[in-house]
Amino acid sequence: MNKLLLLGAEAIALGALDAGISGVYAYPGTPSTEITEFIQRDPTAREKGVRSSWSANEKTAYEAALGMSYTGKRALVCMKHVGLNVAADAFINSAITGVNGGLVLAVADDPSMHSSQNEQDSRVYGKFAMVPVLEPASQQELYDAMSFSFDLSESLGLPVMIRLTTRLSHSRAGVERQEPREQNPVGSLPSSDRYVLMPHNARKQYDLLLDMQPVLEERSEQSWLNRLIPGSGKTGVLAFGIAWNYVMEVRQTYGLKWPVLKISQYPPPRKQIKALFDSCDTILVAEEGYPVYEELLRGYFDNSAVRGRLDGTLPRAGELSADNIRSALGITEKKGLPIPSIMVNRPPELCKGCGHRDMFDALNAVMKTFAHCQVFSDIGCYTLGALPPFNAIHTCVDMGASITMAKGAADAGLHPAVAVIGDSTFAHSGMTGLLDAINDRASLTVIIADNDTTAMTGGQQSSATGSRIVSLCMGLGVDEAHIRTIIPLKTHLEKNIAVLNEELNYAGVSVVIAQRECIEAAAKKKRQQAAKP
CATH class of the missing domain: 3.40.50.970 (Thiamin diphosphate (ThDP)-binding fold, Pyr/PP domains)
Known part of the structure; x- marks a missing residue:
């Protein structure tokens, strides 16, 4: 079967299997759990000996995946956003050591806190670690991004983060499957100067990471995940990740023509963003989660030209929606009659007999x-x-x-x-x-x-x-x-x-x-x- 109906989480799992991973490491946490469960159920993964047991926590998961990467094999590590707090020490330092076999970190964020203590944005960690971050906008993009991200990880020698959110992780869409590749062979560790983070080694490795930043930005400029939907008018939209879906829904529903720059690979493509700002008087920044790049853009460009979460044009907390985008663009719509309250919401409770x-x-x-x-x-x-x-x-x-x-x-x-x-x-x-x-x-x-x-x-x-x-x-x-x-x-x-x-x-x-x-x-x-x- 070349086309499958998959959850976003399952698209990541299948994409990782087809990209030739040798192991997945994770601690269960909604909305990321289904990634590992899919791999655990997959008969081909069992036949190929893909390691898929649960880890004790996110830190042990990340470190084990890093160890597998050091041998030259490809490894996937999965967690929810707050789990990255637990794995942060290993994640940040792995950007300095670099990796050998491809290492991809899939982090599922939870805007609106459906099942979490906060709605922190994992892109902040990716920016902090100075590694490539991908934020696909659809299930097909999630699947395709897995092979791309493992190749990117190996070509740069860096871990790569893939960020998805609850709506994308837990919704289904058709996914076209590609030909799977074989697993990497086991190899010996590269130079210990690179992997032993004593200060004299760490300083050299950190300088190398800094020197790579222009390369990461150039990769982003050329990425298939970042593209301009041309248009006309003095208002443009920067749509990050899943927010692109809401933006395009409003654009198509109301027959709007303004240009939209879709960004799903970070660091953001500065040249493409500048071209959009040069052609428009006002830019709406639509990003799910924190105003990570809106804040950055306000420092680069005329602050009065930028609209988004920081100035109240979009809500500061919670998930975005097509209605949020429509209102932010000044499109009014006649409201129908209010929906009557049929029943009072029932709070969650412990199972009967628990x-x-x-x-x-x-x-x-x-x-x-x-x-x-x-x-x-x-x-x-x-x-x-x-x-x-x-x-x-x-x-x-x-x-x-x-x-x-x-x-x-x-x-x-x-x-x-x-x-x-x-x-x-x-x-x-x-x-x-x-x-x-x-x-x-x-x-x-x-x-x-x-x-x-x-x-x-x-x-x-x-x-x-x-x-x-x-x-x-x-x-x-x-x-x-x-x-x-x-x-x-x-x-x-x-x-x-x-x-x-x-x-x-x-x-x-x-x-x-x-x-x-x-x-x-x-x-x-x-x-x-x-x-x-």
Whole structure:
């Protein structure tokens, strides 16, 4: 089949496979998860031995992909936008070492925060690292850009970032498939002067990276991803990435003729942009996310000529839309009758029968006996414990923050200091916080909600569950007598309350593992078993 109906995330996955990758490295995070899942399901990927297991976190994923690249093989690494915060150290430094085999970082941003803590723009990281960034505008462009980006990575010796957003990642379109290429052979590492970032090497490599910037800009000037749609009039539009779709929808709907410069490869093509500014009095800058290039262009050109997010012409936060673009261009449209409210929006909630419900019932019962009822939580399904009827948790900042924030509160004298974290998040970035607590002999109770999966992103394999969590906690130095396991069921409520009460009153580090399989994962497993012949 040469033409397939694919999600944007799946187009990246198939494009990477056809570009000859030898491995994909990722930690699940919406809206990037489907990239790795597609590769895990693909029979050809299994036949060719493409490595596709989940990594413990985004930093380990990026570093492993970098190691594969150093051997000459092609590697894909995937994450959501906030995951790049975790991988930033390796990503920024890999731009200085450079790469050997092609290394492509696919980052899925989440404007409007559909399932995220913020809507940060990964293009800022790409600009910071001074590497090429591609922002395709369609599923076909995503697919085609994968082969292009791996070739670009190898020709420049640099990692390449591909940025997509939720709307593109999770929408479908037809994709024309090209002939796949074979994987690269394993080769020896190039000179250690390049890859050992001691200061005298790093300075030389950094100078080389700076010297390459004009080359990157010239590549962008020539890129098939950047092109002008000619037109007439004194208003022009700079459309970045997915915003190009909204701009062209308005242009076609209203029969407009103004010129549009589509930009999907960075650093931006300065000559093409200057030509547009020279031919127009006003430029609307349409970019999904932060006003990254609008701000830059205001410094280059007459500030009064630039319109966009910074001056309120387009909304400062959230996703763009065709309506935003239409309004920004001064096109008024008669509004119809308002749509009546049929039903009140229903907030998200924990699944019926979820073990987290029984865990929070027990925790709430114990916390009521203390003067301070503050619980530090983390990112996962259990974060919904902040909502009624539980109202059981009071913070959620970033992956792994529950334990370290609870430790800080314990250092300040709060008692009890309680952290709630999931099994996958504990493996991702909770263990180091627990080690800090042990080293400082903090008075802290960590509740690990172990549902045997990474449930929030669809039930991917967790890096640590069950007895492995016990072993990890013991290895870090938690007293075995204060590593307790409870089964969060209504029939165990009184027993669970007793265990939690004992550990919350203990003047030291204790861990309570609330262990019960996710009901959705269990049901899925049962369906799969029933489907077997």
